[in-house]
Amino acid sequence: MDGARLGDTVRALPEAELLVDARARIGEGPVWDERSGRVVWVDIEGRALHSTDPDTGATSTQPMPMPIGVAVPRRSGGFVAALEDGFYSIDADGKTDQIAEIDNRARGLRFNDGACDPAGRFLAGTMAYDFKPGAGSLYRLNPDLRVSRLLDDVTISNGLGWSPDGGTMYYVDTPTMRIDAFDYDVGSGAMSGRRPFVEIDGDGRPDGLCVDVEGAVWIALWPGWSVRRYLADGTLDAILPLPVAQVSSCAFGGPALDQLFVTSAWTNLSDEARAAQPLAGGLFRASVGTRGIPRGSFAG
Numbered sequence: 001m002d003g004a005r006l007g008d009t010v011r012a013l014p015e016a017e018l019l020v021d022a023r024a025r026i027g028e029g030p031v032w033d034e035r036s037g038r039v040v041w042v043d044i045e046g047r048a049l050h051s052t053d054p055d056t057g058a059t060s061t062q063p064m065p066m067p068i069g070v071a072v073p074r075r076s077g078g079f080v081a082a083l084e085d086g087f088y089s090i091d092a093d094g095k096t097d098q099i100a101e102i103d104n105r106a107r108g109l110r111f112n113d114g115a116c117d118p119a120g121r122f123l124a125g126t127m128a129y130d131f132k133p134g135a136g137s138l139y140r141l142n143p144d145l146r147v148s149r150l151l152d153d154v155t156i157s158n159g160l161g162w163s164p165d166g167g168t169m170y171y172v173d174t175p176t177m178r179i180d181a182f183d184y185d186v187g188s189g190a191m192s193g194r195r196p197f198v199e200i201d202g203d204g205r206p207d208g209l210c211v212d213v214e215g216a217v218w219i220a221l222w223p224g225w226s227v228r229r230y231l232a233d234g235t236l237d238a239i240l241p242l243p244v245a246q247v248s249s250c251a252f253g254g255p256a257l258d259q260l261f262v263t264s265a266w267t268n269l270s271d272e273a274r275a276a277q278p279l280a281g282g283l284f285r286a287s288v289g290t291r292g293i294p295r296g297s298f299a300g
Contacts, residue, residue, distance in 0.1 A: 011238040016227075016262055016286035018243075020057045022050065024281040027263030028208065029070035029113055031295055032253030039253050039261050040079070041283065042068045044112070049081070049090065052283060054254055054261070059283075062094030069111035070124055073297040080141065080298045082111035082124035087141045100147045102126070102139065109135060113208050113249065115160040117169070118186050119143075120299025123150070125157020125173075133175070140189065143300035150191060159209035159219065159249065163232070164293050170197060170217055172206045179206055179219060179230070198234050208249025208263070212290045220247040220262065227262055229288075240288060244280045245273070252292020260286045 025045035033040045039052045042064075049062040049071050064083065071081035071090060079090040086101040104110055104126060114124025120143055126136040136154035141147055151157075156174035162184065163170075169184040169191060181197040184190070197217070200206055204224020211217055215232035223245035229238040246265040253261050266280035274280060 010236055013238055013240045013286065013288055015241045015243060016260070016284040018279055018282050019054070019261070019285040020050075020052055020059050020283040021279065022059065022281055022283050024048075024050075024263070024265060024283075025267045026248065026265040027281055027283060028248050028265075030208075030249055030251040030253070030261045030263050030283070031072055031115075032251060032257065032261075032292075033073050034294075035073060037255065039251070039283070040071060040073070041249075041261075041263055042071055042081075043281075044069060044110075045267055049079070049094070050283075054259060054285065057283075062090070064094075065096060067110050070114040072114070072116050072122060072295075075120065075297050075299055080122055080300070082114050082122075082139075084110045087122070087124075087139075087147065099145055100141065102147070107135065108132070112136075112156065113158045113160065116296030116298055117184070117189065118162055118166040118296050119189065120296055121189050122298045122300075123160055125151075125154055127154070127156040131155065138171070141298070141300070142189075143298070145300055148189075158207050161209050161211040161217065162293075162296075163211060163215050164213060170209060170211065172209060172219070174205050174207060174222075177201070177205060179209065179217060198230050198236075204245075204247070207247065210251045210260075210292060210295070212252065212292050214290060216290070218250050218260065218288075220249050222246050222248055222265075227260070238288070240286055242284060244277045244282065245269075246280065251295065257292040257294065258287065258290070260288050260292075262286065 024043035138151035158172040204221030
């Protein structure tokens, strides 16, 4: 099935249920906003920031002026986001103000996925619109609003997450077909010791991810029709099926962080594939028998 060790029994979880029939072109970056008790997520190509009530599915939408890769809550209010050409603040009315420009447009790049580390630093990476190998980078927006470039030679910068103790950072550059692990110093933000955590062979490419309280990594597979759970030693433990192929990211939410929210996409699907997957682009929810760890919010 893939390059990971298989547990004695790989659990097949009940299929995730549709929460919002959003029909997002590229749904991405779900994060639980404990301030509002809602799931915040984006439609990259739809240029939208969404906020969803987890009980009713009621969703409010703030249009964005350009493609938006990811948005995270900001401790001082509102959100910070990685839009096409840099880092921005977003206020309660959806007004955007640039914090730091990244020279993406001239190079045919945009921001993709990202997340905050346990100390409140915001990491997000880039990719080329034409998927040019090695054109992207991974950046960090520090709480003092300075930007650091952490990695180069990235093709599709994708999922980010940290172990419960913060000492390990997980990272996906999708075409490598791996989840990589770094030793991570929460105090300084230093990364070292990059190594493969899980290698995936077929059945979809690794996309967004999150980590649960047991230190297991949940990874969305595009176009893999599923989210998979890998234990901290890299053993494949469970598979959560989805009724759509292009599964893009996942995050724990709800007051007890015991619900897994999953985004998806319909971009690049043929008319026939869209007809066969009418829920593509939806936001899904599943009870998976464990809880997540709180995702960091931006400290700046």
